[in-house]
Amino acid sequence: MLEEALGAEWALALREAVRAFLLSRAVVWIAGLLALAVFGWVESRGGRLDPLWACRPSGVGGVDALIAPGCRWDSTWYLEIAQGGYSPTDPSRSAFFPLYPLLVSVVSAPLGGALVPAGLLLSWTAAIGFLALLHRVIAHARDAATASTVVRVAAYVPPAIFLSAIYTEALFLLLSLGVLVAARRDRWMLAGVLGMAAASCRSIGVLLVLPLLVEYLWGRRSGGETRLVARPWHPRHPIRRDVLWIGLVPLGFVAYGAWLGIATGDPLGAVAAQGDWERHFLTPVGGLAAGVWAIVGRLGDYAGAWTVAPLVEGQSTGLTLTRDTILLLCVLAATSALWWARRRVPVSWLAWGAISLAYPLSVPSVQQPLMSLPRFSLACFPIVVAIGLWAHARRGRMRWLAPTLLTLQAAWAISFVSWTWAP
DSSP: OOOHHHHHHHHHHHHHHHHHHHHHHHHHHHHHHHHHHHHOOOOOHHHHHHHOOTTTTOOOOOHHHHHHHGGOOOOHHHHHHHHHOEEEEEEEGGGGSSSHHHHHHHGGGGGGOOOHHHHHHHHHHHHHHHOOOOOOOOHHHOOHHHHHHHHHHHHSSSSOOOOOOOOHHHHHHHHHHHHHHHHHHHHHHHHHHHHHHHHHOGGGGGGGGGHHHHHHHHHOOOOOEEEEEEEEESSSSSGGGGGGGGHHHHHHHHHHHHHHHHHHHHHHHHHHHHHHHTTTTOHHHHHHHHHHHHHHHHHHHHHHHSOOOOOOOOOOOHHHHHHHHHHHHHHHHHHHHHHTTTOOOOOOHHHHHHHHHHHHSSSOOOOOOOOOOTIITTTTTTHHHHHHHHHHHHHTTTHHHHEEEEEEEEHOOOOOHTTSSSO
16 A cells, blocks of 8 residues: 555555654653653753743643653753744744744644644654655665665664654754755755755854755756766755855745844844853864863863863752763764765765865853754764665664664663753
8 A cells, every 4th residue: 555655665664764763752751751760750851941831831740741852951941932923022933943933833733732742643743754754765876775774773773762752853953954855856946945944953054055065066866957066065956046145045045034124123133042051152163172182181180280171050060071072073984974975975965075174163052062962963864874875884783773773762861851062
């Protein structure tokens, strides 16, 4: 039945996507429920980080426990925006782009206005769509076995806990992959429209202009005129009028600014709100240096060699050092994966992977320079694809990599649900 409706290749892609998603979500949910059983609801932190109890909508412990692994931290902001929109009295909301909460509000309508189930349904559907499309693309470029490995890695990496949470990750991954797949097939209008949607989903979305230009000029596309290249940096393709479709991408950001201008009176609120989250602009090198210093400085302070800024009340020195070390290791892992895959993935994918890593490094947080970087970068599909290709390159790697990733994913889920750390 499925083969008749979708075709054999898409049916296989969907089955592999659902299989990887369900196994990894079982790990996330079991670990999350275990965290609730051990740590309880952690009312003090929950009350501070979720003051409106958006992640406990029913007030019934058993029911709310079932949604806890998908509703924590930034989920509360998306739910508040879906319910009340943007407000001049709460400028911090402007840091969260509108497409996802808008869709949550739309999906909730036939559900009687139930925002949490709508958010989970939206994220789960987008996640399966992303994994299925990823399988189809990799299988077309290589083979089905490689595609299955890549999809499993994409579902198992620790930051993939956000694929099933009320976060933008799943939707943005689906859109950004769709953008570059459409470009590679020389469908520039579709690429521009999807890019515009991505730019209204997350702040980094507007930077899809860069890999699109790389693909347009240097990509080994399935269509379009190609010419001989005398030097590596000379474009492979001539510039045609269809390049103008790429100009649709920034319109997503512009439309959001116009919306904020009407709702809050500040069309640049998305930029100004970064200060509310203690983020400031540096170069990627500066952000990386700040991340290294967060570790070295704290070690020196711990040893009594020098003094650095004190921790926020309630933070543990050991936990902070562990967290910052893990974040730095994620940067090194992502960088190594991209370097290994530099000749194995399309040039536009390589560019997008580098951008997805450089962008969060360029806007570090004052207190936690590498805060949320694994979620911002390692969950970006070129980096995940690189890890998946590496895992498939030698027989036996997935035998130890899969359980390792799932174990780490369980640990991240426990941290996420217990309000200990938003990785």
